[in-house]
Structure formats: C-alpha cells, structure tokens
Amino acid sequence: MKIALFIPCLVNQLMPQVAIATLELLEKLGHQVILPKGQTCCGQPMTNSGCFNEARSTVLKLLNAFKGVECDAIVCPAASCLVAAKENFHEFDDSPEAQAVINKLYELTEFLHDIAPVEAFTRPFPHKVSMQMSCHGLRMLTLAKASELMSPGYNKLEALLNKVPAIEVVYPEPHDECCGFGGTFAMDEGAVSAKMGKDKASAHANTGASYVVGYDPSCLMHLDGMIRRLQLPLETRHLAQILNEAI
C-alpha cells in the first residue's frame, strides 16, 4: 500500500526514533511510505483546553498537508493525536476533501491489526513487556476492550506483540488506569498528574517487566520522566520500535 505518514509535532520534535521505527517497519512490510510536507500539531492542546478559535489555523494547516496527497492510508504512531486530528478536521472543515482525509486516517496499531495485518515477526524479543493501554487509543479508537466494559475481550496491541517470538506480555494493576499525562493537564494539575504518573510507573515496575510498551508517545514520554525520577528499572518503548526490531 502507499502510506502517508502523519507524524505529530511531539514525535517529530522530541521522539524522532518512534517515527523512524514506524517508517522502517512499514517499509520492511513492503509498503511505499511518504512524509507529506507542512505537518504540524493536531490542535489537541488548544481544543482540549476549550480554545477552538486558537486551534483553527493549526488544524487547517495540518489538514492541508494531507489534502490531495495520493495514498491509500494515512498512518499515525500516536493514538491521542490521531483521535484529535479526526475530531478537529471534522470540526473546522466539512468539505468532501476533508472527509476524504479523515476516512484514510489510521492509528498504527489498528493499521497493522485491521487494515494490513502482519502474519508474524521473526526475530525474538526475549523480554517481559508491560502494556501501557493509553486512554484515547483504548476508549476512542477501541484498540482493546476497556476494563469498564463487560463485552467480549480483545486487545490489538497485545495481539500484535504476541506475534513476536519469545516476548512475554504482562499488565500493570490496574490494567488501564490513566497515566496522568492528559496534555496540558500535566502542567495545570502538576501534583495530581505526577501522582498518577508515579502510581502508573510503579504499577508497571511491579510486574517485573523490562519495558513499558504502548501506542501513545506522549504518555510514554511522561512515564519516562517519572521512571527516571523514581529510578525504576524500566524503559519505555513504542510498539513500532519493538516490531521494527523483531521483523
């Protein structure tokens, strides 16, 4: 497939290793991958703060970067940004061109699980990994059954990781409580955000895992800051990084 990468600002600027892993992984899987120019933030910091007027030009700039780009899918390795982009494109532009972009938007996990499924990965990753089920991917993209629901269980992140030989998947307790990042919440509500982050990082450490693995780079960055502050024997990894090494 021809894939256009949507690399949100945080990943582009502070976590390029996640974007590189995403690009290399998709290429190794045989896809043609391009990076449309002129991308920026999805507008989430503004719209989550209620500031829709302030978000408009940013959101439209991002949308314009994808309008008219020839591709089969637009893939993003950041669940929360992907959700915000979908909602915000819809909010500010109701044209058929905008809808065409929205229809092609996929988060990396759902793309690899639902759209272009991967059979198996060959190289073993003999480590225990603790699942970071970040909220927007979980409850808005339904990447897994959330613990609140009593419907049949599934987990697309775990399903993908289980295709990697020798990996051991474990869950923190509670399974899917918010890590406390929440965008500007991390700054506005520093004390609560930090306590949530500490509890989450400790829950991951209590599993005995070596890595915390997730699909949302912003949560992973927040957890990484907590893990290093608490000096826990853990490292954070994005799904793309694990899979790119395992292929």
Add this chain to the structure above:
Amino acid sequence: MATTTTANHAEKAEIFCRDETRVDWHSKALWLLRQKRDRAASSLPEWEQLRELGSEYKLHTLSHLGEYLEQFEANCVKQGIQVHWAKNGEEHNRIVHEILSKHQVKKLVKSKSMLTEECHLNPYLEQHGIEVIDTDLGERIIQLNKQPPSHIVVPAIHLKKEEVGELFHEKIGTEKGASDPTYLTRAARQHLREQFLSADAAMTGVNMAIADQGAIVVCTNEGNADMGGNLPGLTLHSMGIDKMVPNMEAASVLLRTLARNAIGQPITTYSSFYHGPKPGGEMHIIIVDNGRTKALQDELLAESLKCIRCGGCINTCPVYRRSGGYSYNYFIPGPIGIAVGAQQDDTNTTAWACTLCGSCTYVCPTKVPLDKIISYQRRLKAEQGKLPYGKERYMPMVGKMMGSTTMFNCAMSVARFSLRYLPHSMLKPFSGAWGKYRELPKAPKTSFETWYNQNRSK
C-alpha cells in the same frame, strides 16, 4: 479539610497530595468500590444491554418530560399525594418550610438527598428554627463534623475511622479512642433511633419517580429513609425533574444497575415504593427544576440529566481519587460534578480537573458522555473568556506558533538544544510543573523531518 472559596482545583489538589499515605488510602478505598462494581457487572451477561436500555429509557423520558411529569402528578393526586413544583432552590426551601410550619414541626429527620444539598435546605430550615437530622450514617458523620459531603454515595469517605471515633466521642459520647466501625455504627444506630422516634416529620430524596404509577422509589442500604418515612405522619420527598421514568419496566432496568454500579451490590437492601400517604398521614412531593430545564435546551448538556447518581464515575475517576471531594468547588465532585456544575465554579478550573481519559463514560450505567460534556464545559468557559492557568495568554501564542512552520521549528530547535546541552538543573525553573515532578525529556539531535530529508527524500 475545610472548603474555601478562593483556591482553585489544582491548588486544593496539591494540598491534598502532600499527604501521600492518605492519598493512597483514599484512592484505594474508592478503587475497591470500582473493583466490586466490576465483579457485580460481570456477573450479568446482559450488562452492556442494560446500560444501553438505561440510556434509551432516560433519553425517551427526557425527550417527553413534560408529558410524563403531568401524568405523574395526576396519578399522585389520585392517591392523595400532594404535589408541589419549584423553579429553583429558594422556592423549594420555601415550600418545605411552609409545609413544616403548618404542622408545627420542630424536628425533621432526613435521609440522603443530594437535591436538598443543592438547594441548601438544612441551613435554611435551621435559620427558621427547625432542627434537621441527617440520618444516613455518612451524612450524620459529616453533619456532626460540619462538612459538606465529599462523595455523593459515600459522603464521609474522606474520614478515617479514628477521626470518626474522635468525633463520636465528642458528639454522641462513645468511648474515647474507640474506632471499631461496628462499635461506632451501633452507637450511631442508638443515637439515631432516638431521633427517628422523636421526629415530627421525615424527608427523603427520590431515586426514581414512576409516571404511570404515581409512585416514587427510594433506595437505601441502612433503612434510614424507611425508618423516617414510616414513623411520623408527615413525609416529604424532594425530586429533580430528571428523576422521572415512564413505567415499572424502566424502573426494573435502573434497579438492576444502580447498586451494582455504585457499590457492587445486586440491589440496595431496601428499594421502597411510596405510593400514597400512610393512614391518617400526609405525603408531599416537591418537583424541582433549579437549572435542569436550562440544561435540556442544549443537546449535549441534556445528556447529563440521564445520570442516576450511582457515583460510579467518581469511584473510577483517577483525578478524584487523588484530589479528594473538596477540591471541585461544587457540592458534587468528580466527573458528574464537573458535567453539571462546572459553570458555577468561579475559579474556572474544575472543568480542567480531568485528563479526558473517558473511564467515567464507560462506567456509567446510563451512558452519560461525561468526557464529552467536560470537554464542552471547557469550550463554554473559553467562549466566555474564563480560562484558567494562564491559558488566555499562552493559548493564542501556541496557536500562532503551531500554525507557522518556521516559528515552530525554530522554537523546537532551541528547546532540543537546551535539553541536550544545558544542565537540567538549570532548566528546571523554566519547565514548570513538568520538571518539578518528572525528569525532562531526553532530547534527540534533530527532528524526524530533518532525518527524513537527509535519509529518504530525494
């Protein structure tokens, strides 16, 4: 723990968080309720179907509310129930006081009613010389402690048993130093038994009002509503217009989810159907609006009225559990408190006391889209120019910067350079809450875009 009017949510939460042992204790106590809820919900294969039915029954009722309220009133009147209508809290209080003074009531026993909390009924009646005794154990504890509820279902959840023991020793004469919950509960039973027997009138809230029956349903575990409601001749029941359900079938759905979602019990110990005054007695129902019809004029805010006050969203909320019930500047805390009360918060911060994680929405037995409503409350605040935490200053700048490639790239290059080459101790003062609580990110050499242009782009 006293509530002040000036501090904003983050400030109150920061104070709450200073005692980490207590935060852990508080969080764990509430998470235990969430776990009990999960076990109870998972025992019913039809759980998700019940949530959908709960939502649909509520939407049906709210979209036909005028008809159902009139039907309800007519059926009540047939059974000899006296029905009153109040546009707001003041009118509600005035009606209650008129009924009580007509009967020369000196002492009123009251079971849990968040509506009377909303209307500030207790202070109003006390000013008029009527003694009000809250009879739910948790409510009695906080009434003796002169505090508002910190949770809508477990109002004294913020207090430790030793603190309750000390309070009871002082107020109702239990042994000094005694803190065993069974002992304290027995003492409260004796103390409140005397109040029930000497009350001139009783008042309860309403969990459901059934339109085609002219009946109200009151749910308690302690039996306090029924001890009150079935002793004195005069009983009053206050209900918001949102408590209406059309029929018994709708009630059966909500009676299956309410207690399971609240505390993990299959049903409350007592689910009482009051359908008329007791022989020789008088029964009054006061139907209250107090802003609810206004919420119904907005398609999204209207959904907040589907709430059946189980408190499940509060128990699961990771922010509530770590900031406490008194941090919200509203008498209802947590997600539902933000959804219905954010506009009344003068500090303009409670709408932001949320990570938008969505757990509340998924827990809710009537599918109130709490995270969407909270997000919308922020937008309403922003439109009024009432933004907290300096957002009115920096958000336009962020918008401008993100909208401009050059400015943004330039700013981020400086940020990456600083993070790589300057000692983090030097950066901490400029990194605000991030650096205070966490290590700063390890910065890469270049952005992905630069790497891509060097490695892929021809």
Add this chain to the structure above:
Amino acid sequence: MSSKSDILAALGSVALAKHPMPQVEIAPRLDDLIGQFEASLKAVGGTLVKEDAMSALQAKVAELVGEGQQVISQVADVTGNRETPEDPHALRDINYAVIDGEFAVAENGAVWVTEQGAGIRIAPFICENLLLVVRADSIVANMHQALKQVDLQSTGYGVFISGPSKTADIEQALVIGAHGACTLTVYLV
C-alpha cells in the same frame, strides 16, 4: 400554579430528538431459581431456611415468645405476643417481626413486602430481627419479572428487602445492622 406552567413551558423546547420507548428483551436465567436465590440471599447477609420451614418458624417463634422476646406476627398459624398498633412508635421495643413476603427475586435475594403484608409500614424496619415467609414457587428470576408482578394499585407502600440493613460508611468496612433490622431470615415454604 405558575412554577408548574413555567417548567412545563421550558420543557416544550428540549433540545433532544424524540427517542422512542425501548423494550426490555432479556432472557431470564431460569435454572435453579431456589439455588440462585439462596446464593444471592447469603451474599447480602441473609439466611435461608428451606427444610420444613413452616414448622421451623413456628418452633422458633414459640421459643422466642417463651423467652419473653417481643414478637409481632402477621403470618397465619404463627402467633406472636404483640398486636399491630395504630401508632408505629408503639413498636419501638419489638425484637422480632414475622411477615409474609409476596414473592422473591433470585438475582438479588430481595423479597417484596407490602403494607398489607406487614400490617403496618414500619414493622419490617423497626424490629431488631426480621423473619420473612416466602413461597418457594413464588421466586422470579430478575427485576424485570419482579416488577411485572408488583401491583402498586392495591397498596400504598411496598418494599424490596434484600438482606439485613447494612452500611459501609466508615472506611468502607461493611457493618451489618444500620437502622433497619440487624438480621434477616427467609423461611421458604
């Protein structure tokens, strides 16, 4: 009447689309209703007597009366030592109340008790111990079935009682015996 008409007028412009009345289409769990009821009742702190229950109840009440306990009974063939008063306050010293339940609910251990069955509304609450008599063939599966059986038109008051009164308002510690009865025994006849 003006507040009423103002409220109703405001409800004329509700922003919600008209939603149709839903229907409950949930298959009841009908296997072993007695077993389900027994498990539910135990979970909510109640006790079930099902072997020779009527004789057991009669013997129990005779014993209680013999001990001088204050017992009020509304159940035929079970004789207490107190009459139903007009003033509910007169029951302040009641130790045991014996009352017929109309039917029981398997999913939650609840028993439907009406004003007529109780003789006086306060009886099942003011007693220290509550003894309910329920017919074994009256157990329904769930609350949907239960509320179909409830006939409010024939009573001014009715209550589902599921176990003894309880509270967990002090540190989430479950304490049986709050304001209502401290024990509940169901005799299945």
